[in-house]
Amino acid sequence: MPELPEVETVKRVLEPQLSGRVITKVVCPRPEIIAHPHAEVFFKKVTGAKITGMGRRGKFILINLEQGATIIVHLRMTGQLVVTPATQVERKHTHIIFQLDNQEELRFIDPRRFGRLWLQEAGEEDNFSGISKLGPEPFAKQCNAAYLAQSMGHRQKAIKECLLDQSIIAGIGNIYADEILFAAQICPTTPAASLTKKDWQNLARIIPKILKIGIEADYMTKEEYLAAEGKWQHKMPVLKAYGHEHDPCPRCQTPLVRVVIAGRSSCYCPQCQHQK
Known part of the structure; x- marks a missing residue:
């Protein structure tokens, strides 16, 4: 399972590529990887949304959207997130594709299918992803x-x-x-x-x-x-x-x-x- 340094690396690599991009369409052959809300609601809410930046909390990746919503991703054992040209051949075990407004795609690949995605809407309490149960970040002053x-x-x-x-x-x-x-x-x-x-x-x-x-x-x-x-x-x-x-x-x-x-x-x- 990727740990904090690996998750931070994913965030740092992807953020410059995703910031400012608009999600134009979502293709998801494995809707069971959407843990919250119902997959159809998730697709509807994120389609047309602009990505404003990214963050990390523990081993979770945060994709921030306009209007305050957040796509939360946990890679678990074998999950991978990549930004790739839309023309690139789709890899096996690609479970969700976010089509972007620049002819690129954000793809989530996970051979073991343990990884999960959640959508936290603006003002919504996160009682579903597990983030609320996390202790402080290792770099926080509190962690003394x-x-x-x-x-x-x-x-x-x-x-x-x-x-x-x-x-x-x-x-x-x-x-x-x-x-x-x-x-x-x-x-x-x-x-x-x-x-x-x-x-x-x-x-x-x-x-x-x-x-x-x-x-x-x-x-x-x-x-x-x-x-x-x-x-x-x-x-x-x-x-x-x-x-x-x-x-x-x-x-x-x-x-x-x-x-x-x-x-x-x-x-x-x-x-x-x-x-x-």
Whole structure:
């Protein structure tokens, strides 16, 4: 599943291409991907609407429309959003096409069909997409050491599992949780309740730093993004822990080990990241 850096990359690539464009028609062979409102209502509401910009909230992509409505997109496991010439051959698993007023199309492709779209109208309370349940953004001032300690410090769950809780911090997934804990020298299996004040201070400093590194590493031009068909590849030299089982630790050369925490794979250094 794409995490905050990948979703931010999608937003940054697509926004200059979509801002100011008008949706002239919607083609949707898989209307079940429209989660709210009913698909026919969704199509009617967005047809003729002008796109004013884009945003991101956690792992959600926001496409802002004139008059205050927002198309909300969650890519889930395999979703891709691409802007492509209307003449380009349609890829397999293309489930919705927004035809634009410049002979281009915004296409949503999703082989596993887990991704979803919602339309939030101006003034409508969002009690359907899950955004209202998200915690603060990792870059927000609120996401400080005191907040982290208050939100997680009483829990006996592994700190890795707590970092994945979107109601605490929005946007962190399995990959960047490993990278954050490696940088903070905290074992992912450590109960959150056993972390010290210094640990929380380190995490508050490191979380935005690691995610910014991920965003910079994921940078793509629109040409690169289109050539990759909206897919991304994690820059493994940038990743110090995730996916590096048995590789030498970049700090101490101890082989990294892999454990499973709450059903999720985690890689860490048993020497540098001591269990507390």
